[in-house]
Amino acid sequence: MAEKKKEEQEGGKKSGGKMGLIIAAVLLLAAGIGAGAYYLGSKGALPGTGSAEAARAAGANSDIIGPMIEIEPFIVNILDNDGTRYLKAAITLEVETNAGRQEVIDRMPQLRDAILLVASNKTFDELRDLQGKLQLRAELLGRVNEIMRRDRVRRIYFTEFVVQ
Structure with missing residues (x-):
């Protein structure tokens, strides 16, 4: 026991x-x-x-909206095996400060050139669905921010997007 x-x-x-x-x-x-x-x-x-x-x-994660700059609509040829296809898009850039807004205006030719080069290397299949548009937006944001020196672009908005 x-x-x-x-x-x-x-x-x-x-x-x-x-x-x-x-x-x-x-x-x-x-x-x-x-x-x-x-x-x-x-x-x-x-x-x-x-x-x-x-x-x-x-x-970048806050709800505060920064200054916006509209980029004039552009039309580019996109890659396609079936023939000639086009992308017509208008973009608005959201920057962090008013100084960034001025920098975008000053660098507009460089930014448009970069946007046109990135967009024209896309195929119709890449751009026709939501995932492709989101991927294009991410690539454009990265390329645009490489060009910016004093400020950065927070977000990119497609205000017009037509692929045919």
Whole structure:
């Protein structure tokens, strides 16, 4: 009888030890997640990543609408095996600041050239569905922001898009 009580007490200690180990592992995991979140959250404050860049990154996801600049509609030939196809599109660029708006106006010939080159390398099949349009938008955004020096374009909106 005394042996049974001794076994039950040892069994209780073992399960208590396992529980303590589980709690310690959970706390260690939570601390690791917290440290990772702190590191990622403070990444904008590290040297070499100016606060303007952090503000831009935060602004890109905000609901605030920046200045808009319309680009005149353009028509380009697109690639197709069945014959000649065209894309007619009008684009509006959203920038972060009024200075960015002025930069877009100053660089308009460069931006139109880049947009025309990217769009004319697309095929009819790539542009006829939503995924293709979203891909074109992403490519244009990347190319336009390569050209910009002082500011950046936040979003690109297609205000007219016809493929035939």
